[in-house]
Amino acid sequence: MSLSEQATFTEINSLVFFDLETTGLKEPQITELSFFSVEKSQFLNSQKGKIPRVTNRLNMCINPSKKIEPKAAEITQLDNRDLEHQSKFDGDVCDIISSFLNRLRKPVCVVAHNGMKFDFPILKAEFARMKQALPADILCADSLPVFKELE
Incomplete structure (x- = not known):
């Protein structure tokens, strides 16, 4: 299934919560990526008030090769000194x-808060820059509209 196809929640087996940190909002470069996966059954069977068991996680810091905006550094607690010895976003990261x-x-459905306007386009652009693509069968969802609806 591709990003453009629709799938129902009943078809999804793995949920991956995704977040990234960037150098800021102006021409952002990735400074950190985090993926946390939860099997749908664990998500559905978790007791009220309990967080489902994360079964897999991936966290990577990236040297953005660009100055991190002060506000972004304040929010993420990452600055260029912290990242100077980290690898750049390259084919290995992809x-x-x-x-x-x-x-x-x-x-698999990757879920990101404000993902359609921020996280997914930035990640997709980095993959394109490396002349690679995310796996074609990955679904993407944005949690922001859900939270807006709940308000």
Whole structure:
């Protein structure tokens, strides 16, 4: 299934909560990526008030090769000194992310807060810059509209 296709929640087996940190809002570069996966059954069977068991996680810091805006550094607690010895976003990062997602029980849905306007386009652009693509069978969802609806 591709990003453009629709899937119902009943078809999804793995939920991956995704967040990234960037150098700021002006021409953002990734400074940190976090993926936390939960099997749908754990999510549905968790007791009220209990967080479902995270079964897999991936967290990576990235050297953005660009000055981090002061406000972004304040929010993320990451600055250029912290990241100077980290690797840049390269083909290895793409391979690691793809391998992480490919290991999970399909279908996989990646969920990000404000993902459609921020996280997913930035990640997709970095993959494109490396002349790679995210696995084609990954679904994406944005949690922001859900929270707006709940308000």
